[in-house]
Amino acid sequence: SQTIHQWPATLVQPVGSPLSLECTVEGTSNPNLYWYRQAAGRGLQLLFYSVGIGQISSEVPQNLSASRPQDRQFILSSKKLLLSDSGFYLCAWSLTGTTDTQYFGPGTRLTVL
Amino acid sequence: GQQVMQIPQYQHVQEGEDFTTYCNSSTTLSNIQWYKQRPGGHPVFLIQLVKSGEVKKQKRLTFQFGEAKKNSSLHITATQTTDVGTYFCAGPKLDKIIFGKGTRLHILP
Numbered sequence: 001s002q003t004i005h006q007w008p009a010t011l012v013q014p015v016g017s018p019l020s021l022e023c024t025v026e027g028t029s030n031p032n033l034y035w036y037r038q039a040a041g042r043g044l045q046l047l048f049y050s051v052g053i054g055q056i057s058s059e060v061p062q063n064l065s066a067s068r069p070q071d072r073q074f075i076l077s078s079k080k081l082l083l084s085d086s087g088f089y090l091c092a093w094s095l096t097g098t099t100d101t102q103y104f105g106p107g108t109r110l111t112v113l
Numbered sequence: 114g115q116q117v118m119q120i121p122q123y124q125h126v127q128e129g130e131d132f133t134t135y136c137n138s139s140t141t142l143s144n145i146q147w148y149k150q151r152p153g154g155h156p157v158f159l160i161q162l163v164k165s166g167e168v169k170k171q172k173r174l175t176f177q178f179g180e181a182k183k184n185s186s187l188h189i190t191a192t193q194t195t196d197v198g199t200y201f202c203a204g205p206k207l208d209k210i211i212f213g214k215g216t217r218l219h220i221l222p
Contacts, residue, residue, distance in 0.1 A: 043214035090155055099205035104155040
């Protein structure tokens with residue numbers, strides 16, 4: 001069966017520091033991968049998605065970037081965090097298409113101080 | 114652009130009462146998906162509806178897809194404390210899915 005991992009689970013970072021969040025999927029090949037951000041008590045904002053290694057689509061222009069160095073690995077990064085980057089970051093995967101059912105990881109809670 | 118609107122934003126019900134959340138799209142959807150997010154947790158896929166007028170049931174949960182494929186509903190019969198959470202609908206837009214803002218369900222004991 002497929003599993004999705006995210007780490008770290010929680011993170012507290014100062015403003016201006018770099019960020020690297022990692023997501024890996026097990027038990028499947030060539031998944032579509034997604035990064036979402038959820039502000040406290042709010043909906044899901046799609047940040048990036050990828051349909052293959054090295055292929056990244058950006059939905060929201062901001063100081064975040066994403067990379068997919070391996071088939072089942074998706075990384076979210078920032079060179080300098082802003083206060084507004086605080087939130088719950090969720091990685092998800094789907095198999096047959098980017099409009100198909102998505103399966104979410106446990107998420108990373110990021111607090112920028 | 115295409116939006117997926119959900120109402121209500123919040124709902125408080127007494128345990129044992131029924132609950133319904135509604136999802137409306139400005140355009141026809143090829144499918145509608147429903148997810149549940151428990152407090153402090155991550156969204157979990159519940160169900161996908163594809164056919165016009167489709168009705169599916171999962172125990173106390175009943176999902177409907179409108180005849181015009183522009184609206185959907187989730188109805189919970191006799192709510193329990195385990196039903197607490199936020200329920201999201203989602204529909205395809207071009208090459209991705211768009212999530213509604215969710216309905217947060219609170220259960221009063």
